[in-house]
Amino acid sequence: MDLQIKSPVDYTSMQLKLFANQVRQGGKVIHEGLETRISHAKLLAFAHKGSKLIGVAALKNPDPHYREEVFNSTGSELNPDRFAFELGWIFVKPSFRRGGVSKAMTTALMTRVTTQAIFVTVQSNNIPMIWVLSQLGFRQEGRAYRSRRGPYPLVLFVSVPHRLRRNDEYAPQDADAIDRALNPTYRSPHYRQRFFDRLCYDPHSGHETRYYQQEAIIALEEALNPDHPIILHVGTGGGKTTIANDFLVKKMHQGQRPILWIAKDWPLLDQAVSDLLRRHAHLKPKSIARLGGDGTLLHPLREVTQGPGRVVYSTVQTAGKKGNLRTVFRTPKSRPKLVVYDECHWGLRGKTGRLIRRWCARYRIPMIGLTATPHCPLETDTYIAYSKTFAELVAEGFLAEPKIERVETHIRWSPQKAGHDFAASSLRELANNQERNQQIVQRYKDHELRYGKTLVFACNIAHANQLGNLFKAAGVAVGVVHSKMGYGMQEVVHNFRRGTLNVLVNVEQMIHGVDIPDIRTIFMCRPTASEVLFSQMIGRGCR
Structure with missing residues (x-):
């Protein structure tokens, strides 16, 4: 395929007429004055296969009144005057569709106006084009609106280059809003303020301590032993973080501090910090610290090297990095009096987990492992101090009983396994099945009132983005979260939590x-062969 990208003035009148004829074949265009509008465009793209023209596209110079009408129709708060060009007049001959022609033309046009x-x-309902736009970094803005050219809904997508967002000369009037959404940072003053606001003591946070949580605290006290780790096993949704934090506060009142809390990632640590500070009025953010984590969710907290904290939070990877524990906690007074290892099933037997265990054993520091897995795949020298299974929590009415609803898609799928779960290539095959993706969205739309607030688990990031675009195009208030979103992810989850969004699509976040x-x-x-992952996902809806 050969692409030709030039300004309209560089094409012959015959080529411009040919371009207009291709656009008319696509329909849904105002025919009157089309040639004039084409001649005023920024760039025109022709795609050829050999000598045959197979597609056209353009970067248009939009009429200011039309542009303002589009943005107003969607309810967007962005300033339309800052969007210099409109991508449009995209047409590919039917026999050449689904071959990457639209994506190639769109990419080529965008590379000419990177600022x-x-x-x-x-x-x-143009799912293929929505997929192309999501792949190229466009995001939907506002709600769908009715086209003035026919009885069908349109959706608006926008692309704001990084250079534009960083350069004050080109910065839009609403640059802060765009920056928070598209180029977020945990180091920003905006995030710092939000972080400390949500960590304030809330007397209505949580619920009264349940009988089994009180039993668990007593059991932990009795079983705590510096010679070997002990395990607190509570099914997903049973409040193991709450139990551990209440036990942690009890130990601090006994003068046993600092306490080191480790987990596999910063979102888990952020949850532990939030639960601790929102339920205990005497604890303030200044009394806790982090080990590592610069530029992460807990960035606003003080680094432990700048001053001690009653509780220190760190990831397993950071804590297990060579020399970190020995350097930071080098004196008997500074060493933790207790180590809490959240989601310990993720790494207690691994190399880093064994390193941390040896360090605890050397200085006789008790360790509590927290897990919600159905089975405890840990070494035999660990002792389960207390266990409350998911089934027991459901039977006693503390959690809702899951009601399984099987939906047949009639799609053939022969997955390959990698370890304990399906291979990424097999999940990618499902993610790319547009028929299945449309069935997912249609199923929700058909039962929207019954399903209510819905959490969707996607196969991968591309799958999450595509489902998000399909839900939006269907008029559903939806958000998407995945590992590459940074600070923007917290904003989306916050909106889902408070009810602004009805559906949240996520990739293992x-x-x-x-x-x-x-x-x-x-x-x-996102199907899974892992019993652990399955229980984690199901547990999100049983609170």
Whole structure:
């Protein structure tokens, strides 16, 4: 395929007429004055296969009144004047569709204007084009609106280049809003303020201590032993973080501090910090610290090297890095009097987990491992101090009983396994199945009132983005979260928690460290062969 990208003035009148004829074949265009509008465009793209023209596209110079009408129709708060160009007049001959022609033309046009913001409108049921736009970094802005050219809805997508967001000369009037959404940072003053606001003591946070949580605290006290780790096993949704924090506060009152809390990632640590400070009025953010974590969720906290904390939070990887524990906790007074290892099933037997265990054993520091897994795959020298299974929590009415609803898609799938779960290539095959993705969204739309607040588990990031675009095009208030979002992820989860969003699509970001009791439905669009992962996902909807 050969692409030709030039300004309209560099094409012949015959070529411009040919371009207009291709656009008319696509329909849904105002024919009157089309040639004039084409001649005023920024760039025109022709795609050829050999000598045959197979597609056209353009970067248009939009009429200011039309541009303002589009943004106003979607309810967008962005300033339309800052979007210099519109991507449009995209047409590929039917026999050459689904071959990457649209994506190639769109990419080529965008590379010519890397310092300008671009918008594009697309029919809400044009799934292939929505997929292309999501792959190129466009995001939907606002709600769908009715086209003035026919009885069909349109959706607006925007692309704001990084250079535009960083350069004050080109910065839009609402640059802060765009920056928070598209180029977020945990180091920003905005995030720092939000962070400390949500960590304030809340007398209405949580619920009264349940009888089994009190039993667990007593059992931990009796079993605590510096010679070997002990395990607290509570099924997903049973409040193991709450139990551990209440036990931690009890030990601090006994003068046993500092306490080191480690977990596999910063979102888990953020959940532990939030639960601790929001339920205990005497503890303040200044009394806790972090080991590592610069530029992460807990960035606003003081680094432990700058001053001690009653509780120190760190990831397993950071704590286990050579020399960290020995350097930071080098004196008997500074060493932790207790180590809490959250989600210990993720790494207690691994190399880093064994290193941390040896360090605890050397200085006779008790360790408590927290887990919600159905089975405890740990060494025999660990002692389960207390266990409350998921089934017991459901039977006693503390958790809702899951009601399984099987939906047949009639799609053939022969997955390969990698370790204890399905291979990424097999999950990618499902993610790319557009028929299945449309069935997912249609299923939700058909039962929207019954399903209510819904959490969707996607196969991978591309799958999450595509499902998000499909839900949006269907008029659903939806958010998407995945590992590459940074600070923006917390904003989306916050909106889902408070009810601004009805659906949240995620890629393994909501399997732990999140407590949203009013989730009514779980869409398991990401199949798993792992019993651990399955229980984590199901548990999000049983609070």
